[in-house]
Amino acid sequence: xxxxxxxxxxxxxxxxxxxxxxxxxxxxxxxxxxxxxxxxxxxxxxxxxxxxxxxxxxxxxxxxxxxxxxxxxxxxxxxxxxxxxxxxxxxxxxxxxxxxxxxxxxxxxxxxxxxxxxxxxxxxxxxxxxxxxxxxxxxxxxxxxxxxxxxxxxxxxxxxxxxxxxxxxxxxxxxxxxxxxxxxxxxxxxxxxxxxxxxxxxxxxxxxxxxxxxxxxxxxxxxxxxxxxxxxxxxxxxxxxxxxxxxxxxxxxxxxxxxxxxxxxxxxxxxxxxxxxxxxxxxxxxxxxxxxxxxxxxxxxxxxxxxxxxxxxxxxxxxxxxxxxxxxxx
Numbered sequence: 001x002x003x004x005x006x007x008x009x010x011x012x013x014x015x016x017x018x019x020x021x022x023x024x025x026x027x028x029x030x031x032x033x034x035x036x037x038x039x040x041x042x043x044x045x046x047x048x049x050x051x052x053x054x055x056x057x058x059x060x061x062x063x064x065x066x067x068x069x070x071x072x073x074x075x076x077x078x079x080x081x082x083x084x085x086x087x088x089x090x091x092x093x094x095x096x097x098x099x100x101x102x103x104x105x106x107x108x109x110x111x112x113x114x115x116x117x118x119x120x121x122x123x124x125x126x127x128x129x130x131x132x133x134x135x136x137x138x139x140x141x142x143x144x145x146x147x148x149x150x151x152x153x154x155x156x157x158x159x160x161x162x163x164x165x166x167x168x169x170x171x172x173x174x175x176x177x178x179x180x181x182x183x184x185x186x187x188x189x190x191x192x193x194x195x196x197x198x199x200x201x202x203x204x205x206x207x208x209x210x211x212x213x214x215x216x217x218x219x220x221x222x223x224x225x226x227x228x229x230x231x232x233x234x235x236x237x238x239x240x241x242x243x244x245x246x247x248x249x250x251x252x253x254x255x256x257x258x259x260x261x262x263x264x265x266x267x268x269x270x271x272x273x274x275x276x277x278x279x280x281x282x283x284x285x286x287x288x289x290x291x292x293x294x295x296x297x298x299x300x301x302x303x304x305x306x307x308x309x310x311x312x313x314x315x316x317x318x319x320x321x322x323x324x325x326x327x328x329x330x
Contacts, residue, residue, distance in 0.1 A: 003098030004307055005059040009050030012311045016048065016062065018304065028075040030102050033088065035327035037121035037301075038066030038096040040314040042242070053265060054092055061095025065124025067117050068101075068328070070108070077105045085111045087282055090124040091270050097304065099328045106275060109282040115290040118298055118324055122154070127285050127294060129239060129266050130158040134166065137235045137262055138213045142167030145206065147226040148215040150242060151188060152179035154322055157296045159215060160187050165293060171205055171229075173198070173222050198225040215239065216247050223247040232257045239264040297321030 001021055008015045026032060044064065046052040066088050070081045086108040088096050094103050111120050134140065146163060150156055151172030163170050164187050172188040174180050180191040192201040202225060210231035216223035217240035224247055227236050236259065238247055253259055270278065288294035299321035302310040307325070314323040 001098055001100040002304055003095055003101070004062045004304065005095065006048055006056065006062050007059050009048065012045055012048045012315075013308050016307065016311075017059075018307060019059070024102065026072055026074050026102060027104075029077065029105055030074045031070050031077055031081065031086075031105050031108060032072035033068040033086065033101050033103055033108070034071045035066055035068035035096065035099060035101060036085075036117040037068075037324055037326050038063045039122045039124075039322055039324045040310060041065070041125055042240075043125065045311075045315065053267060056092075061098065061101075063095045063097030063325075064090035064092060065121065066096030066327070067111060067120040067123075071100070074105070081105075081108075081110070085113055085115075085117070085120070087111050087120055087123055087286065089270065089278060089282070090266070092267070097307070097325055097327075099304065109279050109286070111283075111286045112290040115286060116295070118301065118326075119289045119295050120286065121324055122296060122322055123282065123285055123289060125266060126155045126296075127158045127162070128281055129264070130155060130162050131281060131285060132266075132269060133159065133215050133237055133239060133264060134162055134168070134213075136264075137237055137260075140166065140168055140212055143169065144212045145169045145171055145209050146213040146215065147171040147173070147202065147211045147229065149173045149218045149222045149226070151183045151191065153217070154296050155217060155239075156183065157186055158294070161294055161296075165288070169209075171202060171211065171226070173202075173226065194222055198222060199228050202226060202229050210234075213237070217242055219243040219245040219247050221248050224249045227253055227259060230257070230259055233259070235260045235262060237262045237264050299323055301326045 070084050089107045094101050152174050169189045172183045172191045175194050183191045190205040211229050214226045214236040216238045219241045220243045299319050301324050
C-alpha cells in the first residue's frame with residue numbers, strides 16, 4: 001500500500017515522503033479500508049511543522065480525515081460492513097493519505113452511498129467542530145445571533161450553513177472585501193471588515209441586537225471586539241490561533257456581565273465522548289451531506305503522487321475551496 005508519511009518536523013515539501021509499505025496482518029478488531037478521498041487541513045501542516053498538540057513518533061502516517069469502503073474485516077468485526085462506505089474518525093491512530101489503511105473498527109462510521117465522497121471526506125474535522133461549537137456552550141434558539149472571525153474559511157462556511165439550518169443569524173468578520181462577498185454568497189447574514197473601529201461596525205450591523213456566542217480562530221483583537229456585543233452570560237470559544245496570538249479580551253466585560261471564555265480542541269472530544277455520541281453526531285452530519293444541506297467548495301483534487309503540488313496549492317492564502325486527495329482506484 002502507498003501512503004504519505006512524516007519523517008521529521010519541518011517544511012511539508014521536505015519532510016513528507018510517499019512510501020510503499022508491505023501489507024501487515026489484520027487484527028481481529030480491525031478493518032481494511034480502500035480509501036476514496038482524504039482532505040488536507042491547516043492542522044495537518046501544523047502537525048508536520050511540529051506546532052500541533054500531537055507529537056508523533058517517526059515515521060508517522062499522515063492524514064486525519066477521509067472516507068473509503070471496507071475491503072476486509074477482522075474476526076471480531078461484523079462481516080456485513082464489507083463493501084460499506086465509511087468515514088474514518090480523525091483520532092490520528094491511522095493515516096488517511098493512503099490508498100489502503102487498516103483501522104480499528106471503533107474508528108469508522110457508516111455513511112450513505114448516495115453522498116458525494118469528496119464532501120464526506122471533509123466531514124471529520126471542520127463540520128463536526130462547527131456543530132459542537134454551536135451546541136456545547138450556549139443554549140441557542142432560532143433568531144439568536146452568533147459572531148465569528150475568519151468567516152470566509154472552510155470552518156466559517158460550515159458554521160454559517162449549520163447556523164442557518166438551526167435558524168440562527170451570523171455576524172461574520174473578515175479581512176478583505178472579496179472575502180466578505182464570498183461569505184454573503186454562502187449565506188452569511190451580516191459581514192464586517194476588520195479594522196480599528198470593528199466594535200462600532202459590529203454594533204451598527206446588529207442594529208440593537210446582541211450576540212449570544214462568539215467563535216474565534218484568528219486570535220488577537222477581533223474576538224475581543226465582538227465580545228463587547230455579547231449579551232450578559234454569553235460565551236467566547238477559541239478553537240484555533242491562526243494569527244499566533246491569544247485573543248485579547250476586554251476584562252471588564254467578563255467581570256461585570258458574566259461572560260465566559262472557552263477553548264475547544266476536537267481531539268479532546270474524541271477522547272472523552274461516548275462512542276455512541278461520536279457515531280450519532282457524524283451520522284447526523286453525514287445525512288445532511290447526503291441530502292445536499294451541507295457542503296463546501298472544492299478547489300482541486302490531486303492523486304497521491306502529486307502531494308507536493310497539493311501542499312503548495314493548499315498553503316495558498318487565497319483559495320476558492322478545499323484541496324483533497326483522490327485515492328486508490330476511485
